[in-house]
Amino acid sequence: MTTAWNKKGIGLNPASQIHYIDHLAVVCILMEIPLLFLEENDLLLGKKYYPGLEAVLNPYSDFSPEYLISHFDVSFMSDLWDRCVMQEKYSALEEQYNKRWRNVHCPHGFSDKGFYLAKCAMEDIALLYGDNMIDQLKDFGVWENLRNYVITGNYRYTYFKKNRDFYDSVFEKEIQSQFAKKQPIILYAPTWLDLENSTTFFDNYHQILGKLPDDYNLIIKLHPRLELDDVVTYYQIMGLYEKKPNVFFLKDYPLVFPLLAHAAMYIGDMSSVGYDFLAFNKPLFFLNKQNRDSESDRGLFLFRCGTVIP
Template sequence: MKKVGLLLSEDAHHLDHLAPLCCLLNIALATNCPIIFKQGKTFYPKLHIFIKEKIELASFLVENFDTLISSIAKPLINLFLFPHVDLTGKTLTTLWTPHGHSDKGQSAPFFQALKDEDGLLYYGPNMLNVLKSKLDSLEEKKLFSLGNYRKDYFEKHAPFYKRLLTKTFSLQKTPKHTLLYAPTWKDSENSSSLENVLTQLVHSLPKTLHLIIKLHPHSLKKTSPKVALAIAHARALKNITLIENIPTILPILSHVDGLIGDMSSIGYDFLSFKKPMFFLPNASSNSPLFKCGYSIFPENYSSIFSIIERNMQPNPDMEKEKQILYKQVFASKPSINTLNWDTLPC
């Protein structure tokens, strides 16, 4: 059974999941996007990625592969492959893979789009429970746990990423603490802290701290004048690094001393690093992650860095919460490693 990964958009945050997965499975990644192709070549060692124009890619996939692994749902894949599938009469097996362990979108009809998948990949017990609660036909599916495969991939190539960060972004350890602010984007649930806090972060950052800002790709596509002004100010400060064109997140998490986040799934990626976490929840947001760090609410934004600096030392209770949550999120013995492709439905 010939299989291939598929990424049809410019969403770099999808690439950071599909690229390590394709390397794990020893398969190629197909794309129609020049930006994704370039980033795949630059940031993911051992990745075999190829690019073709959209129409040519659709026919090439139908003619040469039996199984597609993607982070988009089967209805969208079928729309992309039409009319090539109809002309050949060939049916392709699809496996959906997540692009982050998210607490967002639980009330959205997103999961219903997965009901036609031939197989579903998931990180661990928590995501499996969500899938069970959203999909009535789940028992008929082929399910495979992934565990924290991206962390494994990063650790395998740690020397490569250390050189990359030093060369590309001049990220080197300094005597002062380095923090990462990585907010999610402004979705229909208003999950992002970006609009409310970025100006405060930029203008009140002490010279004793270094702040790395990594915005969600969706946020980069469309920013408000307020956010754009804060970004412009940030560019002029020597102790702020803006990261806009690097899709991989694990090397950055390894580099920093602490994380400032909100409802972003990056918080789950940060659990295993055993470093302090600070969250900026809104009135309606809720996440199991919040027990693993300090929540800072809008009325305390004016003191945000003094709060952070007071709490940079490990908190034993929070470290225990991190260990518990990590086991719930990431499978300890991923079944993807023993996947028998011949058993998948066609």
């Protein structure tokens, strides 16, 4: 579908990252463009969980730079794609098709992780959540590298509110039904073992799961990459606790806001889910794995909004 600005756009998730779907699907709905899937399972997730999404399945064999530039004008991606690398790859095709290829970077959430955020300044066009993200880019010394950007706010939250009844129904059927009793929910959403060694899942699981009070339910929203970080420990932890009636491990699940809306409190580390949870004005607890000073460390800015656990 042609967008209002007369460019034919397409959403792309070339590495089939499940946690990107929640971000790309909403952008594509707002822009009235299709989201192209390369895996059928991902396509089914898109169709199931995102009302209004035009989900398209495309085989790997047809997926190439020439296919994209011959059918579209601009891509929307959550993967990092340095504009210099992109221009080098597409320069010959741009001349052949007499058009300039553009790419819009859609961050998969907003967090205080510096290594990833700093790289988005080298994107062709970047979507920015707001002033805090701009301040981060300036603090990292990369703001001047950013050429084109659009300030969007948290469009996923806006989309969730518009479809609240639908998502409440999904939550009741798929999440609430997993617990033996209906009682206050704690959401634990650890990030993965990234370049900053951010995850607390492998270090703190016993403190959270082993000491969970009986009168609370606990959802552990597992980052898709945690399984790859330590396969053995990952499944050992699940094996220890998955049969508890008030514990539910949520694996390969793209939705975020339906969980936040029904959680009484949040426990996290450096995941972007913590920033999303601010919209609900509920208690946040942060695991300070590396004992950094949240009052002076710009990289722990979100921790100032909750209770820090050493």
